Amino acid sequence: MACTDSCGTPGTPPPRPWRNAKVLTSITSGLLLAIGFSGSRVGLPEPQATFLYVTAIAVGGYFFGREALEELIKEREIGIELLMATAAIVAGLLGEWAEAATLVFLYSISEAAEGYTGERARHAIRALMDLSPKTALVQRDGGEIRVPVEALRVGDIFIVRPGEAVPTDGEVIAGQSSVNQAPVTGESVPVEKMPGTKVFAASLNGEGALTVRATKTSADNTLARIIHLVEAAQASKGRSQRFIEHFGRRYSPTVLGTGILLALLPPLFGQPWGEWMARATVFVVAAAPCALVISVPITLVAALGTAGRHGILIKGGVHLENLAKIRVVALDKTGTLTMGRPSVTNLIPLCGQSPQRVLEQAAALEARSQHPLALAILQRAQAEGVAPQPAEEFQSLPGLGGYGQVAGEQLYIGSPRLFQELGVDPEPARTLVRQLQQEGKTVVLLGSVQRLYGLIAIADPLRPGAAEAVAALKASGIERVVMLTGDNNLAAQAIAAQAGVDEVLAELSPEDKTRAVADLEARYGKVAMVGDGVNDAPALAAAHVGIAMGAAGTDVALETADVALMADDLSRLPYLVRFSRRNWGVIRQNLALSALVIGTLVAGAVSGVFTLPTAVLAHELSEFAVIASGLRMLRA
Ligand SMILES: Nc1ncnc2c1ncn2[C@@H]1O[C@H](COP(=O)(O)OP(=O)(O)OP(=O)(O)O)[C@@H](O)[C@H]1O
Numbered sequence: 042m043a044c045t046d047s048c049g050t051p052g053t054p055p056p057r058p059w060r061n062a063k064v065l066t067s068i069t070s071g072l073l074l075a076i077g078f079s080g081s082r083v084g085l086p087e088p089q090a091t092f093l094y095v096t097a098i099a100v101g102g103y104f105f106g107r108e109a110l111e112e113l114i115k116e117r118e119i120g121i122e123l124l125m126a127t128a129a130i131v132a133g134l135l136g137e138w139a140e141a142a143t144l145v146f147l148y149s150i151s152e153a154a155e156g157y158t159g160e161r162a163r164h165a166i167r168a169l170m171d172l173s174p175k176t177a178l179v180q181r182d183g184g185e186i187r188v189p190v191e192a193l194r195v196g197d198i199f200i201v202r203p204g205e206a207v208p209t210d211g212e213v214i215a216g217q218s219s220v221n222q223a224p225v226t227g228e229s230v231p232v233e234k235m236p237g238t239k240v241f242a243a244s245l246n247g248e249g250a251l252t253v254r255a256t257k258t259s260a261d262n263t264l265a266r267i268i269h270l271v272e273a274a275q276a277s278k279g280r281s282q283r284f285i286e287h288f289g290r291r292y293s294p295t296v297l298g299t300g301i302l303l304a305l306l307p308p309l310f311g312q313p314w315g316e317w318m319a320r321a322t323v324f325v326v327a328a329a330p331c332a333l334v335i336s337v338p339i340t341l342v343a344a345l346g347t348a349g350r351h352g353i354l355i356k357g358g359v360h361l362e363n364l365a366k367i368r369v370v371a372l373d374k375t376g377t378l379t380m381g382r383p384s385v386t387n388l389i390p391l392c393g394q395s396p397q398r399v400l401e402q403a404a405a406l407e408a409r410s411q412h413p414l415a416l417a418i419l420q421r422a423q424a425e426g427v428a429p430q431p432a433e434e435f436q437s438l439p440g441l442g443g444y445g446q447v448a449g450e451q452l453y454i455g456s457p458r459l460f461q462e463l464g465v466d467p468e469p470a471r472t473l474v475r476q477l478q479q480e481g482k483t484v485v486l487l488g489s490v491q492r493l494y495g496l497i498a499i500a501d502p503l504r505p506g507a508a509e510a511v512a513a514l515k516a517s518g519i520e521r522v523v524m525l526t527g528d529n530n531l532a533a534q535a536i537a538a539q540a541g542v543d544e545v546l547a548e549l550s551p552e553d554k555t556r557a558v559a560d561l562e563a564r565y566g567k568v569a570m571v572g573d574g575v576n577d578a579p580a581l582a583a584a585h586v587g588i589a590m591g592a593a594g595t596d597v598a599l600e601t602a603d604v605a606l607m608a609d610d611l612s613r614l615p616y617l618v619r620f621s622r623r624n625w626g627v628i629r630q631n632l633a634l635s636a637l638v639i640g641t642l643v644a645g646a647v648s649g650v651f652t653l654p655t656a657v658l659a660h661e662l663s664e665f666a667v668i669a670s671g672l673r674m675l676r677a
């Protein structure tokens with residue numbers, strides 16, 4: 042269909058309008074039409090004027106006429122182009138050459154303009170590319186040289202001077218500065234960078250010089266992937282778009298059929314055939330679903346691009362549509378509602394152990410674990426100068442903890458539930474555990490199968506702004522905000538109370554989380570699951586929409602989720618919900634507007650109120666109204 046295939050393939054730069062063959066042929070056709078029309082006013086003989094009109098039709102109708110035939114012959118489909126071409130030919134045969142030429146000119150120019158607008162909207166995301174510099178200052182052979190960013194290799198050391206943009210993703214190895222990474226994450230507040238932190242291409246460096254080791258080439262850094270993913274999403278089709286295209290495939294033949302009946306039946310009952318032939322022609326143009334088919338894709342293309350420029354990657358129109366229907370938001374606790382940077386707050390030896398020994402044994406076990414809690418324990422050990430031999434034969438027990446051999450002894454580390462399952466007497470720690478958990482701390486126990494050696498309490502504070510984000514989610518129409526966690530119920534409740542969520546589901550394994558999502562969906566309606574994509578990937582996949590947070594820098598989250606929030610910022614969530622609802626509103630308005638216009642035009646056509654040029658003009662104007670309306674989603 043003309044209105045959708047005018048969208049080019051992703052990756053090609055937007056063409057200049059004056060270089061576009063469709064624009065040129067249509068303008069030529071308009072000129073021929075104008076000459077013919079004004080000529081006939083000042084006495085140009087009719088055959089010459091008709092010749093000009095026919096030429097205008099041939100030139101202006103070349104592209105869409107060809108498309109109409111190709112569709113008919115190759116795909117056996119009656120498209121909008123065929124409706125228009127038929128109307129033009131019939132009008133000409135009725136002797137209305139000027140009207141036919143007007144139709145061809147208006148239709149072709151609006152198709153060309155529509156294609157161009159679509160391209161522009163599609164390529165708005167490319168503007169991000171211009172924010173990343175073309176060259177980088179690289180340390181090579183003891184000196185510093187400028188190289189094109191394409192020449193940067195992973196491992197290259199480059200310098201970002203104050204006020205310069207970062208050429209590609211990397212890790213800071215020296216220097217300190219605040220960096221505005223809005224092009225990638227959409228956050229307007231600059232982020233402090235120091236050795237060990239990551240920087241992203243196109244971020245703008247503040248006042249300090251940074252020395253950075255490249256971790257990505259310019260072709261596959263985060264910015265390049267954002268642009269690529271947004272363009273791929275724009276090329277994919279939303280559910281409503283599929284529906285409309287499906288509908289269009291049946292609709293256009295119906296229009297043509299009805300047009301033929303309209304031309305044939307009334308004359309059989311004694312009506313003037315010329316009059317009904319003309320009305321049928323106007324009807325075919327009036328009923329062509331042009332605005333209807335363009336309304337959804339243009340809105341989605343604009344919306345997906347806008348979201349992308351604000352650090353929100355939506356992997357396809359479908360997900361944006363799904364988001365508008367979400368009633369429940371399920372948030373993972375660790376790393377999503379909390380900072381994800383746990384630290385040890387209490388270290389309490391039990392059964393006559395020394396604190397030093399407890400830390401040593403815990404660190405020995407955790408040295409082999411990947412868990413965030415393990416990191417907290419290892420940091421504490423490092424701070425106290427404890428550096429034990431890692432445990433032997435370490436085994437992790439997902440959702441519980443782990444065990445291994447430390448100095449010949451089989452030791453366990455993990456949740457109180459783990460020790461309950463092992464059948465260890467919990468008495469020495471019982472009240473302490475409860476007390477610490479009530480403070481919102483995660484309690485990890487250390488011990489053997491016989492008894493407990495120590496207790497380690499770990500706090501992972503709530504993210505600043507988490508409570509506000511939860512409140513804003515509810516204000517934007519989300520009915521229920523739920524927290525999911527593998528952590529203990531008491532600790533989870535304490536954090537949940539601070540965040541203001543409605544419901545807590547605690548002590549869940551990754552599979553339990555998936556089940557919890559299905560359960561919430563059955564109870565309340567569509568669920569969006571928000572997580573970091575690591576221990577909650579199955580739950581993200583199970584939810585109606587899976588949203589990964591802080592996706593800049595973690596490849597997994599970018600790949601697995603339906604929506605990736607590049608910034609580590611919960612306030613994007615309510616924004617996203619409102620944005621998706623606004624998008625859905627615009628789509629609905631567009632569909633209603635186009636249906637209304639078609640209805641009015643059809644009534645006018647059948648009753649003979651509209652002439653062919655009026656119908657074409659109204660048809661194309663309605664199409665532009667719908668495009669302009671869809672482009673509202675270019676605004677954030
Ligand atoms: N390596 C480990 N060291 C100590 N305790 C562990 C370890 N791994 C798991 N645990 C225990 O198991 C519990 C559940 O862990 P799990 O990884 O399922 O979720 P979580 O880290 O609490 O966070 P969330 O589910 O909110 O993302 C932890 O709260 C902790 O008590």
Ligand SMILES: [Zn+2]
Nearest residue numbers: 044152331664
């Ligand atoms: Zn159109």
